[in-house]
Amino acid sequence: MTALSTETPQPGPAPKGPKKTGWQAYSDWANDHRKWLFAAPAMVFVGILIVFPLAWTLYLSLTDASGSVRAESDFIGLENYAEVLTDTQRFWPAVGRTFYFTIGALAIQMVLGMCIALLLWRPFKGEKFVRVVILLPLVATPVAVGMMWRLILDPNIGFANQLLNFFGIPGQPWLSSPETALTTLLFVDVWQWTPMVVLILLAGLTSLSDEPDEAARIDGATAWQRFWYVTLPLMMPTVIVAVLLRGIDALKTFDILYATKGKGGGSFNEVETLNIYAYGLSFDYMDYGVASAVLILFFMIIVACMWLVTFRRKGSK
Amino acid sequence: MNALTDTQRNATTATGGSGNGTGTAKPSARRRKPIRTRAYKWFRVVALVAIVLTFLAPLVWMLLASLKTNVDIYDASKAVFFSPTWENYDNVLGRNNYFTFIFNSFWVAFVSTALSLIIGIPAAYSMSRFAMRRSALVVLMARIIPGVSLLVPWYYVFSNLRMVGGYEVLILSHMFVALPLIVYIMMSYFDSMPLELEEAAQVDGLTPIGAFTRITLPLSVAGIATAGILSFIFSWNNFMFALVLSGANTKTLPVAIFNFVSYASIDWGGLMAAATVVTIPIMIIALFTQKYIVSGLTAGATKG
Numbered sequence: 001m002t003a004l005s006t007e008t009p010q011p012g013p014a015p016k017g018p019k020k021t022g023w024q025a026y027s028d029w030a031n032d033h034r035k036w037l038f039a040a041p042a043m044v045f046v047g048i049l050i051v052f053p054l055a056w057t058l059y060l061s062l063t064d065a066s067g068s069v070r071a072e073s074d075f076i077g078l079e080n081y082a083e084v085l086t087d088t089q090r091f092w093p094a095v096g097r098t099f100y101f102t103i104g105a106l107a108i109q110m111v112l113g114m115c116i117a118l119l120l121w122r123p124f125k126g127e128k129f130v131r132v133v134i135l136l137p138l139v140a141t142p143v144a145v146g147m148m149w150r151l152i153l154d155p156n157i158g159f160a161n162q163l164l165n166f167f168g169i170p171g172q173p174w175l176s177s178p179e180t181a182l183t184t185l186l187f188v189d190v191w192q193w194t195p196m197v198v199l200i201l202l203a204g205l206t207s208l209s210d211e212p213d214e215a216a217r218i219d220g221a222t223a224w225q226r227f228w229y230v231t232l233p234l235m236m237p238t239v240i241v242a243v244l245l246r247g248i249d250a251l252k253t254f255d256i257l258y259a260t261k262g263k264g265g266g267s268f269n270e271v272e273t274l275n276i277y278a279y280g281l282s283f284d285y286m287d288y289g290v291a292s293a294v295l296i297l298f299f300m301i302i303v304a305c306m307w308l309v310t311f312r313r314k315g316s317k
Numbered sequence: 318m319n320a321l322t323d324t325q326r327n328a329t330t331a332t333g334g335s336g337n338g339t340g341t342a343k344p345s346a347r348r349r350k351p352i353r354t355r356a357y358k359w360f361r362v363v364a365l366v367a368i369v370l371t372f373l374a375p376l377v378w379m380l381l382a383s384l385k386t387n388v389d390i391y392d393a394s395k396a397v398f399f400s401p402t403w404e405n406y407d408n409v410l411g412r413n414n415y416f417t418f419i420f421n422s423f424w425v426a427f428v429s430t431a432l433s434l435i436i437g438i439p440a441a442y443s444m445s446r447f448a449m450r451r452s453a454l455v456v457l458m459a460r461i462i463p464g465v466s467l468l469v470p471w472y473y474v475f476s477n478l479r480m481v482g483g484y485e486v487l488i489l490s491h492m493f494v495a496l497p498l499i500v501y502i503m504m505s506y507f508d509s510m511p512l513e514l515e516e517a518a519q520v521d522g523l524t525p526i527g528a529f530t531r532i533t534l535p536l537s538v539a540g541i542a543t544a545g546i547l548s549f550i551f552s553w554n555n556f557m558f559a560l561v562l563s564g565a566n567t568k569t570l571p572v573a574i575f576n577f578v579s580y581a582s583i584d585w586g587g588l589m590a591a592a593t594v595v596t597i598p599i600m601i602i603a604l605f606t607q608k609y610i611v612s613g614l615t616a617g618a619t620k621g
Contacts, residue, residue, distance in 0.1 A: 036443075039440045042500065045496065135603050144379075148592055151585055151589060241618045252464070278463065295465060298463055
């Protein structure tokens with residue numbers, strides 16, 4: 001192995017190319033257009049399976065399509081939207097529940113998530129074990145999680161009430177009562193997704209430099225002051241990302257609601273959020289026109305919420 | 318979302334690469350140890366135990382219930398101490414033919430992840446290198462759209478093509494979950510990868526595409542693994558698409574769980590065994606690929 005031998009050109013693909021002129025032409029063309037060539041398959045997929053169906057949903061929301069997907073339908077303008085927006089029986093309660101569920105779950109997840117992330121921030125014995133445990137709820141299948149809590153929270157045979165009775169507290173109805181079902185599910189969501197917030201915030205915490213915190217300590221700041229005035233402002237971008245990611249998913253929560261309360265969010269529609277409502281309209285009532293109107297409104301609500309969160313970030317900087 | 322500065326780039330590589338970057342926190346913590354009070358130490362231990370119990374106990378309970386007879390499940394005195402039985406698993410795997418559903422779940426998740434990787438990685442590369450932010454936004458829009466709004470048009474088209482109930486539809490619909498995830502993770506991975514390597518390869522005579530396949534791709538194995546594992550998990554866990562688009566023989570596990578729920582009664586033992594069968598494979602994957610999952614879930618979170 002002399003130095004010379006390593007300097008001779010490798011018999012790679014580059015020297016091979018020029019011999020075949022046809023291949024070379026293709027190769028040149030491909031390399032010149034690689035930007036779109038690389039992106040094209042994914043863009044075509046997204047176009048066919050996402051943009052086109054979304055446009056169709058928009059169209060359906062302006063028709064009276066119902067019954068069968070193959071049935072004829074008439075264009076009726078904004079009638080579906082008028083019907084939905086004046087519906088105080090199902091639509092507006094569903095909007096309320098969606099926001100109650102999302103804001104409640106998100107707030108608890110952020111506060112709890114930040115507390116746990118701060119606890120796990122500095123190394124300790126058994127850290128690996130705790131991190132694995134935290135990952136488990138996150139990867140567990142949501143439907144299975146719903147079923148699991150259904151058993152644990154069962155008023156008669158569930159472990160939750162057995163535990164409460166052991167401490168002398170009367171058992172709670174949990175999922176079986178229309179008053180407590182949604183709040184109970186909110187906490188199931190907190191159980192499953194707080195770990196996600198923890199992981200995101202931990203990634204943010206570990207990427208912070210120690211100097212600002214150190215400087216504040218030397219200046220005599222208390223632990224709380226250092227968190228509130230130093231760590232938290234530095235963490236704001238990460239917090240916003242966590243709020244966005246979790247917020248979008250919480251708005252669209254479907255699996256645990258359907259797994260625990262079934263179609264229509266229970267017999268009194270007590271956990272019927274917008275997603276569950278739209279699903280029921282589409283596949284139980286086959287009322288595609290109205291369902292599409294609900295979905296378009298739902299989509300607009302999600303985009304508006306995202307815009308609010310990101311807009312606030314730009315405003316605060 | 319502008320191009321990253323060098324320091325930010327280093328920061329993201331550091332956290333993305335080493336999972337949680339606990340190594341960087343160690344020295345400072347040692348320096349601080351004497352200041353910590355005893356009370357805080359004890360509080361921390363109690364809090365950590367509480368956290369572990371909260372997240373672990375329900376899962377353990379599910380596992381225990383799956384090993385009980387339905388009579389034992391109703392008996393509070395046999396909450397922890399009972400004679401375990403495989404009856405429920407016999408029922409789930411044997412009589413209810415769950416091996417078919419396990420295969421369905423695996424096959425749909427595997428193929429949709431593989432296909433999404435094939436079309437998603439080059440797209441992510443292009444979007445990262447050429448700063449195609451608007452195109453990226455279109456792909457990432459899929460993360461925002463409520464799945465139900467796509468299901469009605471899909472159902473219409475695929476039922477006309479007589480494809481509802483087949484694997485193809487399920488795979489296509491699960492790609493809707495997998496592709497945006499893969500593009501998102503791989504974009505942030507390519508963003509943090511220095512351009513110089515590719516430039517050097519091109520100076521040495523590789524074409525740009527050659528540089529991508531021979532230099533960038535081999536260096537992205539960790540990122541590809543991250544994206545692939547996460548997309549597999551999300552596809553395995555997905556419920557709504559299979560609920561509408563699967564047929565009796567192509568049901569995936571999350572849908573098949575409902576076999577144990579009827580209006581009249583619930584076979585709790587069978588239900589918990591089925592839930593365990595769905596969850597265990599994913600948890601085993603998670604145990605062995607923890608590092609990748611964490612870096613994938615937190616991809617792009619520290620960019621700001």
